[in-house]
Amino acid sequence: MFIRITEEIEASPEMVWNAISDIQTHVNWMADASEIRITSEQTEGVGVTFDCDTKVGPLRTTDKMQVTEWTPNQTLTISHKGLVEGKGSFILERNSDVKTLFVWEENLDFPLLLGGRITGFFAKLVLKKIWKKNLYKLKHLVETS
Numbered sequence: 001m002f003i004r005i006t007e008e009i010e011a012s013p014e015m016v017w018n019a020i021s022d023i024q025t026h027v028n029w030m031a032d033a034s035e036i037r038i039t040s041e042q043t044e045g046v047g048v049t050f051d052c053d054t055k056v057g058p059l060r061t062t063d064k065m066q067v068t069e070w071t072p073n074q075t076l077t078i079s080h081k082g083l084v085e086g087k088g089s090f091i092l093e094r095n096s097d098v099k100t101l102f103v104w105e106e107n108l109d110f111p112l113l114l115g116g117r118i119t120g121f122f123a124k125l126v127l128k129k130i131w132k133k134n135l136y137k138l139k140h141l142v143e144t145s
Contacts, residue, residue: 001120003106003128007135011142013073013092013100019142020076020090023050023067029138032056032130045070056126085109102138104131 009016020026021044024036035053042048048067054060061083069077069089077089086108093101106127110119 001106001108001110001117001124003104003108003124003131005104005128005132005135007102007104007132007139008095009100009102009139009142010098011100012098013094016092016100016102016138016142017073019138019145021072023048029141030134031137032127032134039064056123056130080108083111083114085111102135104135106131 019029023043024038027033027036032054033052034055037051038048039051040047040049044067046067046069048070050065052063052065054063063080063082063084065078065080067076068079068087069075073092075089075091077087080086080088086106088104088106088108091103091105093103095101108120108123110116110123
């Protein structure tokens with residue numbers, strides 16, 4: 001299942017990066033992330049690992065995650081291991097000196113035990129709505145700080 005959403009933020013990529021580069025603060029703007037615990041010695045850059053307690057409606061799970069790409073002010077990519085597996089990327093594109101297009105892409109696989117692609121089809125509708133609200137909240141946090 002592939003999801004791509006975008007949000008224009010009235011701030012430079014550097015300002016947006018400052019808001020997303022501390023992974024533990026993602027719970028401040030992600031409604032589906034209830035707690036993040038860093039499990040590696042390092043807290044930023046490729047190789048950072050963390051557990052993310054995720055909740056979507058009645059579904060709760062802990063995902064094991066690892067940063068696989070870290071290009072400051074441009075890209076943060078994380079691999080997901082757990083009940084749902086895949087990869088997600090935050091991509092920052094400079095629109096002007098004061099605007100950034102935030103692109104959020106996720107490619108997730110639901111196990112057959114949970115209904116596989118059928119569950120993915122319905123989950124896509126729900127997740128897209130949640131993540132769009134998350135980006136709106138991030139936009140508000142960045143633009144008012």
